[in-house]
Amino acid sequence: MGMQSVAVACGALTLCLALTTATNPGFVVRITQAGLDYAQQQAIASLEKKLAQLRLPDISGDSRVLRVGKVHYELSRLRLRDFHLPYSRITPISNKGLQVSISNAFAELDGDWRVKFLFIRDHGSFDLKVENIYIKILLRLGSDTSGKPTISTPDCSAHISKVRVLFSGKLGWLYNLFHSVIESRLRKILENKVCDKVAMSVYNELQTYIRTLPVTARIDNKIGIDYSLVAPPRATTKSLDADLKGEFYSLAHRSPVPFSPLPLAFPSDHERMVYFGASSYFFSTAGIAYHKAGALVFEITEAMIPKDVEFKLNTSVFSAFIPQLEEKYPNMPMKFRLSTPNAPFLTVGEGGISFQPIVDVQAYAIFPNSSLAPLFLLSLTGNVSAVINVRSGRIVGSLDVGRIRLSLKDSAVGTFQVRMMQSLINILTSNMLLPRLNARLDEGFPLPLLDRIQLSNILVRFHQNFLLLGADVRFQPRR
Template sequence: MAAVGGVVHGLLLLRMRKGGASWRGGPSDKGEKMRKMWYSFLPCLLVLQLEANPGLKVRITQKGLDYGRKIGIELLKQRVLKETFPSWSGQESFSLVKVNYTISRFKVDAVDIPETFASFIPGTGVSLSVAHASATISADWSVAAWLLSKDQGGFTLFISELFLEIVFKVSWDSTGHLSVLLHNCQLSIGSVKVQLNEGSSWIYSFLSGFLEKAIHSKLDENICLNIEYKIQMMDAQFRKQKVLSQIDAFAQIDYSLVSSPAVFKSHINLDLKGTIYPVGNHTDPPFVPAPFGLPNKGDSMLYLGVSNYFLKSATLAYYRAGIFNITISKDIATAFNLTTAILKDFVPEIALHCQTVCPVILKLMATSPPAVSLQSDTCSLWITGSVEVFAVLPNSTIQYIFAGNLTTSTRGNLTVIKQKLIISLLLKRLQFSLLRSAVGFFQISLVENFLSYALRRVVIPVINDKLGKGFPLPNLAHTTLVGPVIKMNQVRSSSS
């Protein structure tokens, strides 16, 4: 756990410093003891690093697994019907004659998988079972034997009562990618029947019995091998997927796993780093995620836990990118005519210094990363910054009017649209304190009213427009969220 790791690491250094005054023996003895201490500490530190807390949690429930099974089986049936198989040649003795044969142009005509089951195997991965499956396959055959005429034709193969159980082992690699490997494969085929469509009578005697045994043996040998190869290909695709997702020109999200997937009887948890970085700067934030858990519910297929750390890293990234620094001028203040004529209604002293109506410029700048808080059904964002107000004189020079500090409280509304988490801000409260003024002192409450109006009509819409691109959510197997429900809960610790 990153948070715990940081605390423990600090305590270890403190204890070492305290113990340093009690070393006895010569320099070599002291050095040897130091080395032994480090050798004992390093495994502990390594475990703490490997067990970093996530910024995001993904949970797939049994309901989600069942849905995935149904979709996967349908895709499997479609793929099998389009599958091509290599030709198969060999030699077999028939009475005293050696017969060369070739089986070619395999084509799956029908496949039926009436019963399938999927379940989580705690500590391992996922089990997929197929029962009472059947298939109908057509192919061509040709035979040639010494002193006997060649013959060829077609046959239909009927496979029935096929039972298959596969266990996938789910883990992760050193780069934070999901890894899937074949853990176990068990196959049982009840019946293989061959019906020849053409050929001489002696061919029927030779082929029908031989092919049934040979094909049964081939299936026993190759189905699990083929499944293992397909899973290896799937694993290779997982390793190629980018764990760093681009949000916009300012920020990226790291979706790498911070620990091996945790598999329980009713669900599987994926712990993702969930850190948002400024583009080109992947330095970790100066804070770490706190441990949190997901509600023990299974009525939805998938749960996504977004921690306070995730949003906090987002505000830090955008703060560093300057997204919260906005200059309001006549060009973007289309909601109202931003001039000294408007401003003097709130700061009458301006009329004494600006005789003619002039455009006004507001420069707002965040002075620290916005603070984020997730509580029950509430997302709050506090932005601390400064504001400078200028007038643009007729000769195009800029005249300073006043400057002050701002503290704004906003409510964050969270929605999910097209696989993206959209955050929009709504101003709740604004506080202003005057730092400098070129027009003398004035009533602060009136300036707060003016700035609140400017933020609501101009600043917040500009920020929401930039945030409107949304944060892309983890896309597992190209799924689409349907009817997402957002629930904000108090953070709590959980191991499952």
Template sequence: MWQSLLILLTTTHQALGTNAGIKALLTSKGLQYGKHIGTNLLQQKLGSLSIPDVTGQVDISPLGAVDFSLNSMRITKFNLPEPSAEFTEGQGIMAAMSGLNVQVHGNWNTHYTFIRDSGTFDVALYGMHVSLLLSPGTDDTGHLSLSSQQCVSGLNDVDVHFYGGASFIFSLFLGSIKGRIMSEVQQKLCPMVNDAVGGFDTVLQNMKVSVQINPNILVEVPLLSTPIVGDSDMELSLKGEFYSVRTHAEPPFPAGQFSLPPDSSRMLSLGVSEFCVNSAAFAYLSAGLLQVNITDNMLPKGSPLRLNTSSFGMFVPQLPKQFPDMLMLVQAFASQPPRASFLPDNVMVDMSVAAKFFAIQPDASLAPLFTLEMEASFKVHVFISEEKLKGSVALGNLTLSLTSTEVGPFQTKSLESVLKTGIQLLVLPKVNANLTAGIPLPTTPSVSLVNPVLKVNQGFMTIATDTSYSP
């Protein structure tokens, strides 16, 4: 029985750990835009494409064999039709291009016994076409992979003209040369495409799936499963979990399930779960970053409440009698990791903060006074405007309780009221001023977001956006 229970618990734990913290959804609109950008980049590079030499030997009986080479070839003219790209459910992305015409100029050389000759030539390749299935996957480390499947290529016709020297000799075996060129092109088209896909796959393999945010915190974003390809989109499920570099401890809560709503009007949708945000809070707590020492000189100069025993005498009457005219030090720290709850159109943040109060004695030693526990909730409204994350924060509930004391019991209601007023008059205005100004959304030098929209749902939030690429 115990063995069965242990196996069940282990299996359940593993299943809970497979839910994604972040999901990304690429739509058909995004695929078409990406295809358009890829075509423009290919067009820029096609003119400088290196073409391998073609060498061979042609028998012109009864004279014997003539060695020839076509070299120094470069593309002088081409048309690049827009390729097609569509999601194929359960398989990947079907990409195809047809009607590509290319004109090539180069040099020719012949060698027959002791006779050598040379000149130039023009070759026109008509109706090149290639189609393939791009299959997305993932490896053991969670990297996205991309492989080429079902590649089919061909060439409709070749036209060749030779100039200079004894170029008329090529008319004797022009058919053979045209056949050789067509054969070479048809044989190398798919390998060239596969090499290009392999090169892109190498780039994917080198991308980091663990990113250090700062010296203390990292976030892991490996793929948890093979991307799911539908008939109009492709979804990626990422771990999306933050860790303390020092402890790498797992949070005491599992990642929940969520599903990204389809939005075919946008190129890309990104979903961030409560788990992702709360794992960040737990990581900061584990790293010892959610604590601070507060002294009197850190309070605003105009604050009526000072951090000394005389001022706190209004809340703790016995304090100035036991420790007269002494400055105080507060060690404040999160007793629990802050917890965000995503609700439709709103975010609730719950915080538990403990504060240990000390008197700074004349010899600079600290005398413990009492410890307070604050439970507070904040209502956060977030949205995107002008490509910035903006919002506002309002105080919900706040309670203050005395958890231990070295100076005797006292009531905390009046101190609780002062703390609420201080947060509403001093803290929140500064926070809301920063949120009103907004935080720029992360972008790259080449890719920017276009009209992004943020929506908070039950358990997760989404950012749906179009993108713009500027090389």
């Protein structure tokens, strides 16, 4: 194989790998049959109200009646009193979408009639009962260029098997002679109007509502989360799955993540209405975003130390381990600046979420004029684990730090044994750094939820490479 052929083959392989990894989501949302059933109940209740508002056109025509001759009739002021959809079912159809089947629906109407034949004119009112209405709707799910979900109705069919018209008035008996003609016309009008109303409701209401799914979620003035769809939602025989990008990013400077999400081996749990799969990629991009935004830099001064901690942050305390401090900077206040030289990489396994951050701890002496003198630079490492929960539609958590290990990276006050400082550094991290981090994590990060959705009955489970959150949902209508 020539060099050119090798280059082409390598290029094709690289492209294939890029296309393969690019489609892996960092975050997955699964709506189970139970969740679809609940969504269907809400949608059917809304559709029932919309169908009850149907406006039907006036009807007129001519019909020949035995022994009477040609009769001209007019039906006007057709009013729907109610429209009931008592039985419905939603079914995910693989590679197609969602099919909604409505059976045994019924409606009641009334209106006015006029008749003219020979030299006779008369008018009255009528009642119309429509029974055994069957409606089948296919909902196709997709996504637009911004990654927001879309929904359409490529197919809708309505069939009415029974229409009964009862005319009142002096010549009501005459209408009843050719009621089949009128019933046939009303049946076709209603069948078409029902599907028109369904299509309109999907476009104006359901489409508008599902687009409340946030493509991006702003966390604060520095960080956002990208929840855009990486592919159209896909229906399986048991659920509806949505693959989201699931990526934290810096609002000031967004750049490509240097690694791709791994495939998620989503379990076949169906106890809850909805499941969220947050991958290791999702959590690791949080570390990258906060690092790029400069949000992983913390300063500790004596004024920040809790009053119940008997500890002074000054050179006199640390001179017990570093005698040179008292000689060069006697009894001077100190400051620590903690930063991460690299973004922390988080892993998710069956034991939970963990990471091993490397933190640079730069110590300074503070002169009376507030200028700083660098003293020493420590490297701090340790095992950190996270406890995760869901509260008010947000992922919340707290960190637990294991044993901290110290090493000396640089010193302007000579060498010293850092292990002698272990207890002091433990006090700083456990009483100051950790509470600040946990306060931020307790604020949480928003889950990708549609408007007015509340979660309950929360389930938290850890799997290899992702965190699984399960919940039941409740829709809160506007008051």
